[in-house]
Amino acid sequence: MDWTAAIDKHRDALKRVVAMLVAMAGFAEPGAAQASLPRCVHRAVLCLLRPAEAAARRLIVVAARGLILPPQYQRPSPRRPAANSAAARPSLALFDSLRGQPRRRRPVLTVVPRIRVIGWSDPAPLPVRPKPLPDDPLDAARLRCRLTALAAALDDLPRQARRLARWRYRRDAAVRRGRAHRLSPLRPGPPPGLPKPVTGRAHAVHATLDDLHGLAFWVLQHPDTS
Numbered sequence: 001m002d003w004t005a006a007i008d009k010h011r012d013a014l015k016r017v018v019a020m021l022v023a024m025a026g027f028a029e030p031g032a033a034q035a036s037l038p039r040c041v042h043r044a045v046l047c048l049l050r051p052a053e054a055a056a057r058r059l060i061v062v063a064a065r066g067l068i069l070p071p072q073y074q075r076p077s078p079r080r081p082a083a084n085s086a087a088a089r090p091s092l093a094l095f096d097s098l099r100g101q102p103r104r105r106r107p108v109l110t111v112v113p114r115i116r117v118i119g120w121s122d123p124a125p126l127p128v129r130p131k132p133l134p135d136d137p138l139d140a141a142r143l144r145c146r147l148t149a150l151a152a153a154l155d156d157l158p159r160q161a162r163r164l165a166r167w168r169y170r171r172d173a174a175v176r177r178g179r180a181h182r183l184s185p186l187r188p189g190p191p192p193g194l195p196k197p198v199t200g201r202a203h204a205v206h207a208t209l210d211d212l213h214g215l216a217f218w219v220l221q222h223p224d225t226s
Helices: 002-027 039-063 141-155 159-178 204-221
Strands: 036-038 137-139
Touching: 002 039, 002 141, 002 204, 036 039, 039 137, 039 141, 039 159, 039 204, 141 159
Parallel strands: none
Antiparallel strands: 036 137
16 A cells, blocks of 8 residues: 555645635634634534544554654653743644543533512512524634644644654553553544444545544554564
């Protein structure tokens, strides 16, 4: 299989998705300032951003195929960054979030105690909780950081592959010590953001995610140690 061609093909497809999401959000570029977005736009962008991020993580797994660090490799201690440099360079998460136990939802306070004296005070009306509207403004800062991190990862895949190789080196060392907490960057089962088969694929990013999911798991099951 021509791995270079497969990587280039899917990277270009994901870059087109990022450009589309940036345009949907109204950002001139991934790092453009935007205080808020309407709820409908925010949710539409997020529904496609999740599978795009999952596809990028699987693309990094494929790009790191056969990348082995020297046995005595030690990552140099990073210099202390400036106060604004960390916020200016968000990084794409290399790991899928694991499915945990369903969290118990806290009850939302919808009414308050109404103390009154029978025959003396008039009953107060129940407060009406406004329903969320499509045009309600939502904070776009987190969404902008995730788009920026995704675009940066696609622009420098070799660096992301080295990040994953460093993690594999630390994982193997932890396994030898019996202290490994996680063995794979991908979670078992369907990838995050992939719609159920009954719903079909609503966008091309889902097809890209499906293809990369198969390639990434093949790479993880057949590591190239040559």
